[in-house]
Amino acid sequence: MDVTIYQVAERAGVSIATVSRALRGTGPVSAKTREKVLKAVQELRFTPSRLGVSLAEGRHAANGIVFPNLSGPYYTEVLLGYEEVASELGRSVVILSTKGRPNVREAIKELAGRVDGLVVFGSTAPDDLVAELVATGMPLVFISREPMSGADTLRSENVESARRLACHLQGHGYARFAFLGAPHQPGDDISQRWEGVSAVLKDAVEPVLTAEYTVDSGYEAALKLLRGRTRPQALICSDDEVALGALLAAEELGLAVPDDLAVTGWDDIMAARHARPALTTIRQPMRELGARAARALDELIGGVRATSAHQTLATELVIRKSCGEHPQEDPK
Amino acid sequence: MDVTIYQVAERAGVSIATVSRALRGTGPVSAKTREKVLKAVQELRFTPSRLGVSLAEGRHAANGIVFPNLSGPYYTEVLLGYEEVASELGRSVVILSTKGRPNVREAIKELAGRVDGLVVFGSTAPDDLVAELVATGMPLVFISREPMSGADTLRSENVESARRLACHLQGHGYARFAFLGAPHQPGDDISQRWEGVSAVLKDAVEPVLTAEYTVDSGYEAALKLLRGRTRPQALICSDDEVALGALLAAEELGLAVPDDLAVTGWDDIMAARHARPALTTIRQPMRELGARAARALDELIGGVRATSAHQTLATELVIRKSCGEHPQEDPK
DNA sequence: CGCCGGAGTGTAAGCGCTTACACCACCGGA
DNA sequence: TCCGGTGGTGTAAGCGCTTACACTCCGGCG
Missing domain, CATH: 1.10.260.40 (lambda repressor-like DNA-binding domains)
Structure with missing residues (x-):
């Protein structure tokens, strides 16, 4: 000016x-x-x-948010909910995408220097950086990370949701399952989903790695898997993008979904509804996640705690066509 | 700190x-x-x-960006390209979503106060605010707005792309068309698309309004249109979301796409590829748009002009199934 | 032997605000 | 008439940096 x-x-x-x-x-x-x-x-x-x-x-009146990327709808939606509430609270939001960035540490620190508080997606910051941030006393909210002291954490429910999904699929009568997901770290969303799924399906489910959580890697992994001798009857994918890739693979192999193969996703992104067959999936309250993060941060900054430091949001099982035609209702 | x-x-x-x-x-x-x-x-x-x-x-080392919302992939992708380049250039990015915000003027001014330069999507700021911003001398890049002095503008090509699409559809032998899009203002992307389409199809195409550029409003508009007496043979939608809505409407009415009805979109969002039939659409270089905006802004701020002040990016016609099975190649 | 110039450092003046504190009227009550 | 308040205002001290300018050494040169 x-x-x-x-x-x-x-x-x-x-x-x-x-x-x-x-x-x-x-x-x-x-x-x-x-x-x-x-x-x-x-x-x-x-x-x-x-x-x-x-x-x-002595204050920036701005909040930061660190996410891996924005290509899927997941982070986008969270960001949107976050921005909306943050700006209602009179705070601008400064963003940082870590995807493909060489100097994440520097970037996060730089960001930390220009805001009053930070929301960080669990997967983006290494543990020691997290510890370092916590040590500075800066108001911090982590999304999808194990509860810790010195910072708030927020996530949507995974284990029980995964159980429900698994039970639903069992109700269809399937007996051989595969769980498609990239390598996961303890405590992250995917490993919680796996935990829920495997608790119900036990030996009937086999974990299969994908390179990433993308359509392409879902496609690759599914292609390889479905060409194998003992093809699973149902593919439980760790997110919708992987599931969309699996759908593509099945199509290519001439397998009918859901008749020859059931496929499920996670997140209920836009494309899940428009895919044919439409994807059965688990809807996360992504917007709400962002909104809560903003509010939690505001409380942390203001020093008034109204909400809990560690929140878990409920999800919803969205049943569409990709899991089979006549589902018997979820037993549990 | x-x-x-x-x-x-x-x-x-x-x-x-x-x-x-x-x-x-x-x-x-x-x-x-x-x-x-x-x-x-x-x-x-x-x-x-x-x-x-x-x-x-005397500098913030930060850039701002103003967009209407992030629900579709369009703005998201642009944002991502923008953030990537901006941060390569050592600038943080501060975001502002105007959707559903009562006090847009204030918010934009506030944002302007904390950055060195601003990228603004054409549709988000009223003309007088734009003039006001330009008057301050702040480095400014507008996306999808008519070229003006005092600021850079950037957009992807619309008119010629629309022509190509229209010609392609003509090549399928269709004779009655409808163009589905929300009310548009002179100079915006949609009106340019309409310009190109109507230049080729003349009286054979009828403009049809949608309430917004969303799946739901596309669905509503298409439903109403397709129930009418003289149903068009091809629906040219102003963007992919509207087209996805149209697909849903056709499905509900028992119309086979593309046999009974052709549908096309615009943008090539993720769901376009996964819809069945997959959407024929026009791919915008969204990421590139963001990246260029960041670079243009940087030049503006630095005072060194390497690129043109008004850029138009080329698009690509992506032919999939939704426009018909055996396309004769594009005549022009 | 006296000077010049440059390397190395400190001093202090901003940058554009907020706010504690001092100050000055002026009013009403004793 | 005198005095404590209080509304209204100015002064100046920060807030945490950058940087122009001044200063002090020293080595090298004539």
Whole structure:
């Protein structure tokens, strides 16, 4: 910007303190003076410098968020919910995508330096960096990470949801299952999903790795798997994108879904509804996740705790065509 | 943050000027002194305050971007390309979504106050606000807005692409068309697409309004249209989401796509590929759009113009199943 | 032997605000 | 009439940096 509070003060014939008070409504200012100030502000098109304000106030009035990428709808939706609430609370949001970035540590620290608090997706920051951040005392919310002290955590429910899904598939009468997902770390969403699925299906389910959580890697993995001798009857995919890839693979191999093969996803992204057959999947409240993160951060920053430090949000099983035609209702 | 340059200076037994010089590499510092400073920095875990640096340097090292929402993949992809390049250039990105926000003007001004430059999607800011922003002299890049002076503009090609699509459909032998799109303003993407389509198809195409650019409104509009007496043979949709809605409507009415009805989209979002029939559509280089915006802004801020102030990016016609089985090749 | 110039460092003036504190009227009550 | 308040305002001290400028050594040169 250009025009400063000094110019306004001079034009209005008052001191800068008075201008500040008139503008922010702190402290008493006579009606006449206020008017003069406002007039000068108008004429000069004065906007207080954010930098000056922040430096003096000692706060950025901004929040950060760190996510791996935005290609799928998952992070996007969370981000959207986050931005909406953050800006309701008067905070701008600064984003950082770590995908394909060489210097994640630096970038995250840099980001931390320009915000009052940070939301971090579990998968994006290595443990030691997390510890370092926590040590600084900065308000922090982690999404999909194991509860820890020194920071809030937030995630949607996985284990029980996975159980429900597995039971539902069992109800269809399938006996051989595969679980398609990239290598996962202890405590992340995927490993929780696996935990739920394998608890129900026991030996009947086999874990299969994919390279990533993308359509292409889902396609590759499914292709390989389905060409094998003992083809599973149902593919439980760790997310919708992998499932879409599996659908593509099945199509290519001439397998009918769901008659020859059932496929399920996770997240209920947009394409899940439009795929044919439409994907049976588990809907995560992604927007809500973002919104809660923003609120939790705000409380952390403000120092008033109204909500719990560690939240788990409920999910919903969305039954469409890809798991079979006549589902018997979920037994449990 | 907590520890300041003064503490570092004291611990290292030097002045703050020397600390600053040692850290930034401006001005001469003896090896011994540098070492002392770095040691103190380590021990104290000092990180320069972004606010202090910015205030002194007179720059934010941050860019803003204003978009309507993130629900579709279009803005998301642009954002992603933007963030990637911006951060390569050493700039953070601050986002602002205008969807459903009451005080857009204030929000945009506030955003403008915390960045060095702004990317704005054409549809989000009213003309007078645009003028106001331009008047401030702030570096500005508008996406999908008519070229103007005082700011860069960037968009992907529409008119010729629309022509190509229309010709392709004509090649299928269709004679009655409808163009599905929300009310558009002069100069925006949709009106350019309509321009291209109607230039080729003339009276054979009828414009049909949708409430928004969403699956639901596409569905509604298509349902109404397809129930009418003279059903069009091909639906040219203004974007993929509308087209997906149209697909749903056709399915509900028992119309086979593409045998009974051809449908096309625009953007080539993820779901376009996975819909069945897969959508014929026009692929925009969304990521590239964002990347270019970031670079243009950087040049604007730096004052070095390497690229043109007004760019138009080429698109690609992606032919899939939804427009018909045996396309004769595009005549033009 | 006196000077010049450059390396190395410190001092202090900003950058644009907020706000504690001091100050000055002026009013009403004793 | 005097005094304690209080509304209204200015002064100045930060907030955490960067950097122009001044200063001090020293080595090298004439």
